[in-house]
Amino acid sequence: MKKRNVMEKKIGTEMEQRKGRRLVLFPLPLQGHINPMLQLADILHSKGFSITIIHTNFNSPNPSHYPNFTFHSIPDGLSESEASASDPVLLLKLLNAKCLEPFRDCLVKLLSDVSEEPISCLISDAIFYFTRAVADSLKLPRIVLRTGGVSSFVIFAAFPLLRERGYLPIQDSQLEKPVEELPPLKVKDLPVVNADDPEAFYEVVAGLVNETKASSGVIWNSYEDLEQSALVTLGKEFPIPIFPVGPFHKHCSASSSSSFLTQDQNSISWLDKQAPKSVIYASFGSIAALNEAEFLEIAWGLANSKQPFLWVVRPGLVRGSEWLEPLPSGFLETLNGRGHIIKWAPQQDVLAHPAVGAFWTHNGWNSTLESICEGVPMICMPCFGDQKVNSKYVSHVWKVGLQLESGLKREEIEGTIRRLMVEKEGEDIRDRISELKEKANLCLQQGGTSRQSLDSLVSHISKLELFTFKSQ
Ligand code: UDP
Numbered sequence: 399m400k401k402r403n404v405m406e407k408k409i410g411t412e413m414e415q416r417k418g419r420r421l422v423l424f425p426l427p428l429q430g431h432i433n434p435m436l437q438l439a440d441i442l443h444s445k446g447f448s449i450t451i452i453h454t455n456f457n458s459p460n461p462s463h464y465p466n467f468t469f470h471s472i473p474d475g476l477s478e479s480e481a482s483a484s485d486p487v488l489l490l491k492l493l494n495a496k497c498l499e500p501f502r503d504c505l506v507k508l509l510s511d512v513s514e515e516p517i518s519c520l521i522s523d524a525i526f527y528f529t530r531a532v533a534d535s536l537k538l539p540r541i542v543l544r545t546g547g548v549s550s551f552v553i554f555a556a557f558p559l560l561r562e563r564g565y566l567p568i569q570d571s572q573l574e575k576p577v578e579e580l581p582p583l584k585v586k587d588l589p590v591v592n593a594d595d596p597e598a599f600y601e602v603v604a605g606l607v608n609e610t611k612a613s614s615g616v617i618w619n620s621y622e623d624l625e626q627s628a629l630v631t632l633g634k635e636f637p638i639p640i641f642p643v644g645p646f647h648k649h650c651s652a653s654s655s656s657s658f659l660t661q662d663q664n665s666i667s668w669l670d671k672q673a674p675k676s677v678i679y680a681s682f683g684s685i686a687a688l689n690e691a692e693f694l695e696i697a698w699g700l701a702n703s704k705q706p707f708l709w710v711v712r713p714g715l716v717r718g719s720e721w722l723e724p725l726p727s728g729f730l731e732t733l734n735g736r737g738h739i740i741k742w743a744p745q746q747d748v749l750a751h752p753a754v755g756a757f758w759t760h761n762g763w764n765s766t767l768e769s770i771c772e773g774v775p776m777i778c779m780p781c782f783g784d785q786k787v788n789s790k791y792v793s794h795v796w797k798v799g800l801q802l803e804s805g806l807k808r809e810e811i812e813g814t815i816r817r818l819m820v821e822k823e824g825e826d827i828r829d830r831i832s833e834l835k836e837k838a839n840l841c842l843q844q845g846g847t848s849r850q851s852l853d854s855l856v857s858h859i860s861k862l863e864l865f866t867f868k869s870q
Contacts, residue, residue, distance in 0.1 A: 427457035429684035437646035527605035550784035675755035681710035699811025773835035
């Protein structure tokens with residue numbers, strides 16, 4: 399007891415000392431980026447830092463959900479058509495170009511405001527690569543948050559080599575060719591966004607990789623036991639401090655309040671009525687889009703599987719449709735309540751629900767990690783970018799899911815659901831993902847790797863402070 403009091407006093411004093419230290423965080427305005435950045439903000443706030451968020455007007459977070467943080471909005475200069483562009487690479491390039499000046503102006507104001515606490519460092523989304531030049535010019539240390547997995551980042555870092563050896567740009571005739579340097583990947587698993595304009599994607603990836611390398615440290619929403627070998631590779635190639643402190647959402651008990659769309663809470667009451675581990679939860683994140691034929695194959699695959707399903711059909715998921723118009727009339731009625739379709743889910747709560755037995759996912763990194771943390775096996779349907787690498791790791795490295803291999807065909811979908819939900823293969827997969835879930839829990843406990851890494855991050859920031867305050 400006495401020891402605990404001394405410990406608590408020590409932590410209290412350290413937090414006291416950190417009062418008066420401010421961190422400026424700059425999230426990329428996309429759902430899969432803003433969620434982890436605001437979770438990280440919560441974690442660092444709990445460590446005694448004051449938090450200031452600079453955000454774009456486009457997809458801005460709701461400050462009223464975060465009364466402890468200060469928010470500053472910057473004009474991003476995106477036109478309506480640019481903001482709704484269906485090409486994510488174009489959007490990233492525009493954001494990097496158009497945010498530069500307003501971001502710089504905002505940061506200069508914050509740095510010169512003597513009525514506020516001094517700023518220790520900037521924590522920028524790694525895809526906002528322009529922030530490196532701005533931070534350097536203001537002599538402000540810059541740490542980056544990479545919201546994707548470490549394994550896929552290692553692949554991004556290898557792009558120059560992959561281009562030199564002819565794996566990239568991807569040729570249709572080589573899809574099944576193994577990438578000898580990066581097992582178990584095949585050419586078809588390499589990240590692509592818009593196959594018609596690969597150069598634009600390479601440019602963004604180069605910005606991401608080079609300016610991460612030039613940062614004062616990189617924070618990962620991942621944990622050592624999950625991505626150990628990628629972390630070792632990264633450590634050899636990137637001579638900067640590396641902090642795997644994830645899974646972020648498990649540090650804080652409150653579930654995400656940074657959702658742009660309203661999360662349908664009735665889905666939880668619907669799940670309450672289903673048998674344990676019987677439901678397939680299907681959701682493909684905030685950006686992926688499908689054509690009508692793919693959408694219908696998914697609908698029939700789910701219907702024919704005979705399992706109950708909760709399906710997120712985000713408005714805009716089907717290109718050219720508002721919402722569910724392509725479904726045959728009476729589709730849901732014929733299922734007698736076995737299927738429930740919603741526009742957006744409280745995903746972390748859904749995955750933690752005892753009725754959920756599988757997650758049919760596009761393997762965005764957040765969805766992948768959230769599934770692992772709840773021990774829910776996956777059906778993988780990667781669409782673009784790092785999702786393909788994540789999916790390969792889920793199905794072939796961690797072996798905690800099955801990848802749909804031959805495009806979207808209702809028979810394959812039905813068969814894959816059966817393999818996962820009914821057959822012995824599914825039991826083995828379930829056992830393996832339970833182990834990963836257990837490791838995720840352990841890494842956050844006292845002495846766990848992510849807890850230690852978080853402590854290192856806090857002391858790293860304190861050392862950067864010395865540098866900043868001398869030069870301010
Ligand atoms: N999400 C959600 N409700 C949904 C679908 C997704 O709250 O119906 C959240 C999910 O929990 C995750 C994020 O949105 O945190 C999606 O990020 P991810 O990296 O998986 O995919 P992206 O949207 O970036 O493709």
